[in-house]
Amino acid sequence: MILKVNDKNHEVEADPATPLLWVIREQCGLTGTKFGCGIGQCGACTVQMDGVAVRSCLTPLQAAVDKEITTIEGIASGTALHALQQAWIEEQVPQCGYCQSGQIMSAHALLANNASPTDDDIDQAMSGNICRCGTYSRIKKGIKKAAAELALTSTTKIENNG
Amino acid sequence: MGKWTRRAFITTGVLTGGALVLGVAIRPGNRARKVKGMIAGEGETVMNIWLKIALDNTITVIVPHAEMGQGTHTTLPMMLADEMDADWNKVHMMEAPGNKEYANYALAKGFTIGDKDFPSFLIDTVDGVYLTITKQMGLQMTGGSSSVRFTGNLAMRIAGAAAKAVLLQAAADRWEVPLEELEAKNSYITHPASNRSEPFISFAPQAVELSQPAKPKLKTPEEFTLMGTSLTRFDVPAKVDGSAGFGIDVSLPEMKYAAIKAAPVFGAKLKTVDDSEIVNMRGVHKIVRLDNAVAVVADGYWIAKTALDKVKVTFEETGNETVDQKGIYAQYVRDMEASLAGGDEEKDINKGDAEAALKNSGQVVEGEYRVPYLAHATMEPMNCTAHVTADQCEIWVGCQNPLGFANSIAELLHMEPDQVQVHNQYLGGGFGRRFVDDVALQAVHIAKEADCPVKLIWSREEDMRHDFYREANISRFKAALDSEGKILAWNNQYLFKHEPPEAPHIPYDVANQSIHYAMSETHVPWGYWRSVDSSMHGFFTESFIDELAHHAKKDPFEFRRDQLSNAPRFLKVLELAAEKADWGAALPENWGRGISLHQCFGTIVAQVVEVEVLEDGVKVHRVVCAADPGFAFHPDGFEAQMESGIIYGLTAALYGEITIDQGAVVQSNFHDYQMVRMDESPKIETYIINSGHYPGGAGEPSTPGIAPALTNAIFNATGLRIRELPVKNHTLRPSEKILG
């Protein structure tokens, strides 16, 4: 089977019912996506399928074939970090860091649909992701900072183009 | 010596050493030569066991603690670099190898003696003793809020200052100028008078031959340049792009994956295993029978897990199959009463005459409080990768105690500890859980039988049901108030004692105190849980104090404030929290405000919580946290730890509950062991007091105070006194004051 992750094709071999999580981690060697609960409760395993945030621990491999999968390893452009990753560093968001790939992937999907989310929007979008280290307030700050940064760069782009 | 515990250690330490020390990190003997092979790269000079200098003048600080999000890998190098006057932009960090030369005796001293001073003529002897003990105990652990307090203050700072001292001496010798005319700055030594300046490395080879002072002069806080600032953490970048290597991410050639199922009833042994359904399953490599568990080794984790689900297992009976939570509480009550009647309790504090005062007082208040078992639920489930050959064992794991792990694995395999290598990885949360070597021993056992490298991963269910739990407990109080509403006598009985020993103590002026405890063993395994005993005593004592304030018809803040005449540090912290929280200002309807004050691992924390009681529960809006850690070496990191500890404690207060039924844990995953999520997470404000006292911890001290501040706020809003956690088990009614 061919699985397309972060714009790269991976030849994988597993029972089609295997959760995508384990295929990404063990066969594609992309270990940034984490196992936390296996039942869709914690969000540590969040990846995007055609731009939509999904829990890879509950997504069977067969549902992911022919889709564009994006993981935490795939959101930077080359060496330039994504605005969310940059904001995460500036706000010193992570503690143990284990949940953060999932947090960033959920936040990434949020910003794709909502360029300037309110506190409530953020609460709604992010409450499927548990952080046992309690970094919630910094995650929120990070999302707002990234949103502002993205808005700024897109205006600059428009201005440059105009 | 078998498995160490911090408590066992303290006893040994006190018995052997007699008493206390300050200082001395590089003694006894400069172990630089011994560790060179372990840590030095090409051309690097190892100054002492905690630091080396490379040819390009970069300095690497060796940190003997795991990084689990508390910032240790940054704060400890800062402490060393500051004392050394090193150029921070050229400082690197390296985690110490799990080797007995890195047995961290600064910790041993710290745990035994804290901040006491010690006559210098005894230091050599005492340090020798400590080093021997620490090596024996395999003490290289991360926990007890200890890294900055003990390793930082008793090792890193001294190592940095001592290295600087010999570098300066080497420069003075070479340039033949008086020592006082030299300056160290940004990893250079300068002689302004002659306009000479050279990097540290050019003096390192000579400097390392000089004997480093055991008690070098340390900077005063006014002289700090790095300590007390919030430098960005070394570990953060790898945690935003998925590259940080946690234990669960390890990959080795030829590695297989294992899933495991242990006996649901603690202590039960494996009886029968029927693996007929999976013996021929594709991808299944081996079925391993352990003493109390069965494991499947396969080509992938999912194969292992699904195969394991098809194995039929039975376990021997232990006699604990009928134990349930109600029975445990009934046993607790029986044991408390029996030991009270029998007079065979342990005394904790006994001053004045509490009994007489209670008898003669006009107003006696009583209260009984309960807390449930709690699991750690680290975000990263337990896991360990092991590779065992005939004469060597290597493991890859995120752990809080690498030397302890190496020792117990050596014992299991009948090897010498030197034959076991522990490769410590980032920890996806520790909170005390990763002190315990259970998963590592399983992985080693399985890998040995499977005859290939094996990564063992626990399911979340396994993790929840085979933890080492914060114990359920009961605390009973009886107090007398005098005619002015002050506490005249305080009688408190509780169960069990671990640490910190002062967890049940109160800072208030109470002349007559009797604090005592009983024991009541169960088969449920106990473990260190963030803030340990303080996680319950904070709730017990600060709730009961609130009840007393209510009975004395006093404001809860003023009631506390007016009885702190012997505890000025506590008073300041309490007043700061009240001031920042605008204590006394009017609140909307159905809102309430609660306060708490508690000291834990050397840091005093006061919290004010604002809640709103709704039809379907309680909303925590705001937490104001004031803390006196003595000195916050990394203020932003300290603040992050306060926030983290509060969310951890809030989760426990609102939802945390592990119950025992039929001898086993009922809860299994995050749907029935609920966590506070972003939409429930309050606004937290932290205010720090740098009082100049000996540094206290950061990772644990904010956890104990959140539960009582929360339940006191609920009392303030509703009149309902919550005497048993978690809050979710109580029905809260807005706008209906029931006076309790």
Ligand code: FES
């Ligand atoms: S591991 Fe998928 S939601 Fe927890």
Ligand code: FES
């Ligand atoms: S940073 Fe540790 S779980 Fe979120």
